Amino acid sequence: MDKRKVILIHISVWLIFIIGGICRDYFPDKFAGESVFNYSVTQFGYTIVAAICFYGSYFWVAPQLILKRKYLVSFLLTVMLFALVVFARYALEFWFLKPVMNYDNYFDKIPTISYYLTNVFYYYFPGYFVYGLLYFFAESWYKNNQRQQEMQQESLAAELAFLRAQVNPHFLFNTINDIYTLTYQKSEQAPEALLKLSVMLRYMLREGNAALMPLNREVEYLENAIALQKIAAKGDAYINFDQEGYIGEQPVASLLFIAFVENAFKHGVSDDPDHPVQISLKADNNSIFINVYNKKSHGLEDTTGGIGLTNVRRRLELMYPGKHELSIEDRDNSFRVALNLQLN
Incomplete structure (x- = not known):
């Protein structure tokens, strides 16, 4: 598939995530005190954190784990990605949402590091990290199957050309x-x-x-x-x-x-x-x-x-x-x- 189409599909899926989150949480008056714009920006920020987890799994961990089977390297990259997601989540909330958007999800309290570790471990990794692995596996299987079909077609064309000759x-x-x-x-x-x-x-x-x-x-x-x-x-x-x-x-x-x-x-x-x-x-x-x-x-x-x-x-x-x-x-x-x- 054309790379531009793939990028467009990815962007569309993340937009659906954002819009789905807005429809799920904002319109039932769960965040009635926030404007639609502010909550949309907030939802976009959390989606970026999810995307970091997903694409980190897809680009970093999956090739080493699924293709090269370098398990130690995969484990180290997973730990690094985990730390990056924790940092991205903290930076989003206390370096952008709270000072810029005046959005505070913790009522002026600063959660402990154990909260972030637990949140990322139980929410982001069982979801987006695993999705990245599964997506890479499915894409690799599809490309390999397509490559085999192309090779079979080339072999078939060569054999038919030989027979015609x-x-x-x-x-x-x-x-x-x-x-x-x-x-x-x-x-x-x-x-x-x-x-x-x-x-x-x-x-x-x-x-x-x-x-x-x-x-x-x-x-x-x-x-x-x-x-x-x-x-x-x-x-x-x-x-x-x-x-x-x-x-x-x-x-x-x-x-x-x-x-x-x-x-x-x-x-x-x-x-x-x-x-x-x-x-x-x-x-x-x-x-x-x-x-x-x-x-x-x-x-x-x-x-x-x-x-x-x-x-x-x-x-x-x-x-x-x-x-x-x-x-x-x-x-x-x-x-x-x-x-x-x-x-x-």
């Missing part, structure tokens, strides 16, 4: 090789493919670094990936991408769905018109459902990468705890992954 480059590398081939062959599709790849790389390097992105931008990224796969396959790629519902500005984890699509391209069959790669996306303001199905390729396994779906699992655990259902159906001839994501 591991988005499988296999697809992009293959695409670059395909575009090189198209360029070498002077294909008319080369400029279009290069433009789509440029858009994808710009998204990954700039915008994709954000934790959340609008759903429509993620869908655009998927569409470009599918278009590049079809170009690379020279017309022999059969991929259906069905979209249903509202595809708009809903925030979603960036580069989350591409792992499902890349997995289908990498390990599946996309050149079989009877078994096309099926990608379906349904969305509304509160949820997103994506389903990716592909026929399995039983050719030579590609051992590169291999972290895509594991990456997605971890990101979902971090960003959508208790708000997602990930289903993976791995059969002999087919593979299906389905994700149901709750946004709110």
